[in-house]
Amino acid sequence: MMQHDSHGHGEGHGSLKSYVIGFVLSIVLTIIPLVLVMNKVLSGTALVVAIMAMAVLQLFVQLFFFMHIREGEKPRYNVQALILGAVILLTIVAGSIWVMSFNSMVQ
Amino acid sequence: MWEDIKSFASTFFVTGDPLIYGADVAIVLTTLAIVFVLTKYKKWGWLWREWLTTVDHKKIGIMYLICSLLMLFRGGVDALLMRLQLALPNVEFLHSEHYNAIFTTHGTIMILFMAMPMMFALFNIVVPLQIGARDVAYPFLNALSFWLFFFGAMLFNLSFVIGGSAESGWLAYPPLSEKMFSPGVGQDFYIWGIQISGIGSLATGINFLVTILKMRAPGMSLMKMPLFSWSVLSSCITIIYAFPILTVTLALLFIDRYLGAHIFTMDGGGNPMMYVNLIWMWGHPEVYIVVLPAFGIFSEIVATFSKKQIFGYKSMVFAMIIISVLSFFTWAHHFFTMGAGADVNSFFAISTMAIAIPTGVKVFNWLFTMFRGRIQLKQPMLWTIAFIPCFVIGGATGVMLAVAPADYQYHNSYFLIAHFHQVLIGGVVFGYLAGIYYWWPKMFGFKLDERLGKWGFWLWNIGFYVCFMPQYALGFMGMTRRLYTYGWDLGWAPLNLVSTVGAFMMGLGFVFQVWQIAYSIKHGERDTTGDPWNGRTLEWSIPSPAPVYNFAVIPQVKEADDWWATKQARANGTANEAPAKLEPIHMPKNSGIPFIMSFFWFIAGFGFVWGWTWWIVIGLAGVGISMLVRSFQYDTDYYIPVDEVRRTEASLGRAV
Numbered sequence: 001m002m003q004h005d006s007h008g009h010g011e012g013h014g015s016l017k018s019y020v021i022g023f024v025l026s027i028v029l030t031i032i033p034l035v036l037v038m039n040k041v042l043s044g045t046a047l048v049v050a051i052m053a054m055a056v057l058q059l060f061v062q063l064f065f066f067m068h069i070r071e072g073e074k075p076r077y078n079v080q081a082l083i084l085g086a087v088i089l090l091t092i093v094a095g096s097i098w099v100m101s102f103n104s105m106v107q
Numbered sequence: 108m109w110e111d112i113k114s115f116a117s118t119f120f121v122t123g124d125p126l127i128y129g130a131d132v133a134i135v136l137t138t139l140a141i142v143f144v145l146t147k148y149k150k151w152g153w154l155w156r157e158w159l160t161t162v163d164h165k166k167i168g169i170m171y172l173i174c175s176l177l178m179l180f181r182g183g184v185d186a187l188l189m190r191l192q193l194a195l196p197n198v199e200f201l202h203s204e205h206y207n208a209i210f211t212t213h214g215t216i217m218i219l220f221m222a223m224p225m226m227f228a229l230f231n232i233v234v235p236l237q238i239g240a241r242d243v244a245y246p247f248l249n250a251l252s253f254w255l256f257f258f259g260a261m262l263f264n265l266s267f268v269i270g271g272s273a274e275s276g277w278l279a280y281p282p283l284s285e286k287m288f289s290p291g292v293g294q295d296f297y298i299w300g301i302q303i304s305g306i307g308s309l310a311t312g313i314n315f316l317v318t319i320l321k322m323r324a325p326g327m328s329l330m331k332m333p334l335f336s337w338s339v340l341s342s343c344i345t346i347i348y349a350f351p352i353l354t355v356t357l358a359l360l361f362i363d364r365y366l367g368a369h370i371f372t373m374d375g376g377g378n379p380m381m382y383v384n385l386i387w388m389w390g391h392p393e394v395y396i397v398v399l400p401a402f403g404i405f406s407e408i409v410a411t412f413s414k415k416q417i418f419g420y421k422s423m424v425f426a427m428i429i430i431s432v433l434s435f436f437t438w439a440h441h442f443f444t445m446g447a448g449a450d451v452n453s454f455f456a457i458s459t460m461a462i463a464i465p466t467g468v469k470v471f472n473w474l475f476t477m478f479r480g481r482i483q484l485k486q487p488m489l490w491t492i493a494f495i496p497c498f499v500i501g502g503a504t505g506v507m508l509a510v511a512p513a514d515y516q517y518h519n520s521y522f523l524i525a526h527f528h529q530v531l532i533g534g535v536v537f538g539y540l541a542g543i544y545y546w547w548p549k550m551f552g553f554k555l556d557e558r559l560g561k562w563g564f565w566l567w568n569i570g571f572y573v574c575f576m577p578q579y580a581l582g583f584m585g586m587t588r589r590l591y592t593y594g595w596d597l598g599w600a601p602l603n604l605v606s607t608v609g610a611f612m613m614g615l616g617f618v619f620q621v622w623q624i625a626y627s628i629k630h631g632e633r634d635t636t637g638d639p640w641n642g643r644t645l646e647w648s649i650p651s652p653a654p655v656y657n658f659a660v661i662p663q664v665k666e667a668d669d670w671w672a673t674k675q676a677r678a679n680g681t682a683n684e685a686p687a688k689l690e691p692i693h694m695p696k697n698s699g700i701p702f703i704m705s706f707f708w709f710i711a712g713f714g715f716v717w718g719w720t721w722w723i724v725i726g727l728a729g730v731g732i733s734m735l736v737r738s739f740q741y742d743t744d745y746y747i748p749v750d751e752v753r754r755t756e757a758s759l760g761r762a763v
């Protein structure tokens with residue numbers, strides 16, 4: 001069983017330090033948009049762009065600090081999975097904007 | 108005080124309907140009977156040790172199977188209640204709200220708590236055996252997935268007697284599902300039931316993806332892997348990318364309801380159509396998630412019972428992978444009428460029709476496999492053959508629905524109802540039933556009786572067409588879905604009556620199947636060989652039921668359909684099999700944590716539903732503590748010594 005075989009080589013799964021850094025970064029990246037909205041620091045397009053930027057950064061923090069995207073062996077399943085994930089993510093975001101775009105004309 | 112209790116009880120329990128009181132009595136009696144039997148025969152310890160704490164994929168599969176059959180029963184009773192109500196005009200059997208609750212429950216149960224677990228049952232029972240593995244990649248997680256499903260389903264089902272059921276359809280469109288229009292707790296039961304079991308589904312998707320990629324027997328390259336395992340792989344890919352969308356969408360709906368946000372409301376900047384858009388981004392892939400494994404099952408069965416290798420193996424694999432990716436690009440066909448422009452509608456019309464191409468390839472491959480094969484009409488093959496015309500008609504009406512301008516006529520009519528039942532029953536249910544008949548001897552060591560099975564088969568099949576063909580016509584005659592009654596003047600009465608008769612024929616078919624199982628437990632033909640159908644793939648090379656460790660020696664795979672090749676070689680005397688060398692077998696230990704942790708999820712979910720903070724706190728704390736305890740457990744595995752393996756194999760009639 002995989003989980004048993006991996007007993008021996010516990011290394012390479014990130015150190016305490018990298019976990020703490022990742023944790024702090026993701027909290028900071030979550031609080032920033034909250035503050036931006038609650039205190040009405042930004043508004044309109046600027047706000048949307050800022051929130052999106054934080055979300056994208058958050059994504060990378062998760063991938064590098066928690067999901068160990070740099071590790072791995074051949075065949076590179078995680079690269080394939082990421083590419084497919086990116087395609088589907090793009091579909092969800094761009095597709096929704098496209099499908100819902102008529103809304104701005106209706107309202 | 109007394110008054111308080113009375114008013115609490117009247118909102119907590121569902122009151123006022125004799126059907127519900129009957130159900131209350133039945134539930135209490137069944138529970139008492141179970142407790143009594145378990146206590147009388149001192150089976151509590153057995154239940155805990157052998158089932159509730161098991162991490163064995165075969166037992167988990169059996170538990171999934173039992174639950175899904177119970178859910179098929181419940182969803183089926185709901186269906187029959189609805190068909191009774193619609194049998195004739197102006198029937199006063201169910202009032203409108205009750206009818207709404209029933210179609211909502213029926214749809215949700217059939218898809219999420221019947222089809223999904225039946226599919227997971229087959230994943231669990233078959234995949235490790237078929238790829239020559241001793242368990243799944245993460246056995247503990249597998250048990251956790253099952254119990255999350257179980258408690259999620261319990262939570263959802265409970266709403267029927269406690270608090271009241273959801274009434275806004277199986278996809279809970281806002282604004283109807285918002286607090287303003289659905290103030291009751293039913294909608295929250297729906298949300299939490301699905302959320303909790305959804306975590307389990309996602310975990311199962313990951314688990315089986317990893318199992319298939321990493322744990323195949325040596326020599327089994329991906330292109331030598333049996334097609335059922337390929338179908339599971341493609342279904343898992345779709346699960347992994349689709350289920351998070353469902354979770355997020357329902358979470359946003361819950362935020363609206365619980366915290367008074369305005370994400371999907373009509374006012375305050377919200378947009379209910381965004382919900383429709385998001386939920387179908389999960390919803391469409393979901394139908395492929397459930398149908399792909401059915402395709403895999405048919406491929407196995409067609410090859411076995413035609414005594415031929417599957418025709419066009421590679422094209423089958425590519426078709427499935429293409430379907431699992433393409434399924435993410437068709438969601439808007441569920442709301443052509445929403446008013447998006449011609450560009451959006453034409454894109455989604457074409458992408459939808461494009462999916463018919465790989466599906467068509469698969470149908471031809473099955474037909475070519477049967478062509479000039481020595482076909483044996485055993486039960487699994489019967490269901491497979493019945494599937495083909497049914498699915499082809501369902502697919503054709505699907506392409507009709509995909510013609511966006513025409514969909515303005517069909518949308519939400521009985522034409523649609525007939526279409527999706529045809530693909531869901533003809534494709535998914537027939538497929539899983541075929542799979543259950545096929546692998547039943549592997550699970551339990553005996554075959555299901557053919558004679559009773561044939562009764563079930565013909566009743567289901569004739570009943571199906573009698574029930575759903577009239578509904579296509581009713582759709583054209585203007586009958587819309589989710590309609591609880593209609594007048595004599597519309598001329599819908601005769602076809603509706605016919606449809607109800609068909610529904611009851613299917614119900615009778617199910618009764619025959621239950622009888623068949625009960626009868627076969629005693630009288631079914633025993634499978635002593637482990638290979639009752641003269642199969643082709645590895646699961647048939649080991650005894651039925653398989654021992655805990657599955658394979659005493661992990662097989663060395665050389666070809667596609669390896670077990671068939673081995674049997675050929677043995678018959679020709681060309682097999683040179685080295686004497687097997689036994690080694691101690693490494694296995695995972697049972698654990699009670701999946702059960703306990705899921706139970707705490709149930710408590711938390713119940714708290715969220717009723718807004719009881721203490722329940723939420725206790726529930727979530729319990730979940731956290733369970734995780735913590737598990738993180739510090741190091742003693743999670745053990746070895747089965749060689750002696751014991753040898754003894755077990757000998758007792759199963761195998762010399763090693």
Ligand code: HEM
Pocket residue numbers: 183186187189190210211213214215217218222275276277278524528531532535536574587588589590610613
């Ligand atoms: C045993 C035969 C079955 C019968 C007689 C049946 C009958 C019905 C009826 C009468 C409705 C309500 C139509 C309406 O008023 O709009 C319905 C809805 C539905 N059924 Fe079935 N059904 C059956 C099996 C299934 C199966 C196996 C599935 C899925 C795997 C399924 C999924 C659904 C869904 C998703 C809905 C829509 C619920 C909604 O409108 O929210 N049904 N069915």
Ligand SMILES: [Cu+2]
Pocket residue numbers: 390391394437438440441
């Ligand atoms: Cu669809």
